[in-house]
Amino acid sequence: MNTELAPRTKSSRRRPGRWLILFLIFLAAAAVAVWWRTSHSANTSFVVPAYAEKPGAVLIQGKWTEKRALGDGEGLLVPMEIAQDLLGDGVRYEEKTESIILTTDTKVLHFKTGELDATLNRKPFSLRFAAMKESDELYLPIAPLTELFGIQAEVADTTGIVTLFQPGSSVQRGSVPIDETKGVKLREGPDKSYPIVEILAAGTDLRIWGEEEGWYKAQSVSSGHIGYVAKGGAALAAIETIPSAEPSEEPFVAWKTAGKRINLTWEAVYSENPDTAKIGELPGVNVVSPTWFELLDGEGNIRSKADAGYSAWARSKGIQVWGLFSNSFEPDRTHEALSSYESRFAMIRQLLAYAKTYKLQGINIDFENVYTKDKDNLVQFVREMTPLMHEQNLVVSIDVTAKSNSEMWSAFLDRQRLGASVDFMILMGYDEHWASSPVAGSVSSLPWTENSVKRILEEDGVPPEKFILGVPFYTRIWTEEPNGEGGVKVSSKTMSMDAVDRLLQDKKLKPVFLEEAGQHYLEFKEGQAVKKIWIEDAVSMEARAELAKKYGLAGIASWNRSFANAEIWGVLDKALQSRP
Secondary structure (H helix, E strand, O other), rough: OOOOOOOOOOOOOHHHHHHHHEEEEEEEEHHHHHHHHHHHHHOOOEOOHHHOOOOOOOEEEEEEEEOOEEHHHHHHHEEHHHHHHHHHHHHEEEEOOEEEEOOOOOOOOEEEEEOOOOOOOEEEEEEEOOOOOEEEEEEEEHHHHHHHHEEEEEOOOOOOOEEEEEEOEEEEEEEEEOOOOOEEEEEOOOOOOOOEHHHHHHOEEEEEEEEEOEEEEEEOOOOEEEEEEHHOOEEEEEEEEEEOOOOOOOOOOOOOOOOOOEEEEOOOOOOOOOOOOHOOOOOOOOOEOOOOEEEOOOOOOOOEEOOOHHHHHHOOOOOEEEEEEOOOOOOOHHHHHHHHHHHHHHHHHHHHHHHHHOOEEEEEEEEOOHHHHHHHHHHHHHHHHHHHHHHHOOOOEEEEEEOOOOOOOOOHHHHHHHHHEEEEEEEEEEOOOOOOOOOOOOOOOOHHHHHHHHHHHHHEEEEEEEEEEEEEEEEEEEEEEEEEOOOOOEEEEEEEEHHHHHHHHHHHOOOOOOOOOOOEEEEEEEEEEEEEEEEEEHHHHHHHHHHHHHHOEEEEEEEOOOOOOOOHHHHHHHHHHOOO
């Protein structure tokens, strides 16, 4: 029997694997087609944006603020939070008394919630609409925001959407092309897959707030709606500039002596005013600042040591008088006096009265040893004070320390915001080493002084033409003596220029010049004690004057007149007023 198998014949059935592959290819192609059609077809559904669910949505720069306004037309009320975001320090609310204070360079408007009676620069003023509270939120009338700051409000008739514009801002205008007879779709996002917010008719005016992925972020002027239109659906037009509030008067000019730098000296008045007959000539001095006014209590009452005779003497010599107002260096008293509009206004009202009575040309604010929590309160005080002082043609200056980590002597000073409000900021460029310093050193070495100036100019943006460098006419004699424990006990005593000159003559001592400090230096022994003096003299004053000129500062202020010797006035005047 032949057991060899016969050859296999071809089967009439196809292999099942080939059918499966074809089926999978078909499914994949169908999925791709569905994806392609879904992703590239236009979304025809409409959406109501969250901001449009209720009227009054407040939009700024093409974005919803998530806040809503109340009222309409001239009676429009906007949330306080929005006003503060737009105007910063220009808007202040004090909850305890429900006081609202709006401040500009020239105006101080004060009113209370629910009241139409207000004051504008101390004069009675009537509001057309009152501020109001609703659901624990405070709303301000738009009218004073427009009149004082130039804030513009546009309310869409059909939707009630409120668009706010800041004065001076620029907006790109545009429109839907006339040939778009079917209109252009304003979509929720920058792609046609997003739902439609509104169909914009041909010729619809637009504001263009940006560009994203080939789409314009646009806002319909008529409806207020915001969304995205394809680039081809918008024709760009001119750039719109929102007008600024019209200035109501000529700007105040703080220093009218063109080409002459300020040469101020403080007059320290502790109990009695000096006998002007004994002061002598002060060549070059064009401003004196006597320490006349002092905060007496937390209610804002001020003690005065002003003297009409001194003021008349200064005027007879062509010297301006800027009365100094101090906080007595009392932090609790200062906090209380700065914390309310009423007490701040009490201080301002008294200073204005004193200035008028004694024929002053300015007020110099000297607040020191202040809680850091009162930083904003001090800024507010200055903002409320400056416009009223300017109305009376008074210059406003403020004294500041060099920047440091000290909470009570430096951190409370917001130099940038203060510099924006006052006419002049005076850097007290001394006490690098203070009276109780554990280490002997210069009262004001030149590198330390220059660094202090640069930091405020660069870090705080105070304009140099507003900046006055304060210099010391005093120094300290330091005593270093063994403390019995292997260390050194350090103490100091203030010395005037004349006192240093007498010491040099009496002991026949010759100081050396320290290049690094920019000062003459003296060191000698008395028994076991070592005496050290970093001297303020003609050399150091000339260097400070050159520093003021180098940085284009407004001038120099010296503490204080009684510490000076007779020769220093001419030296300082010549160095300060000479031109490079």
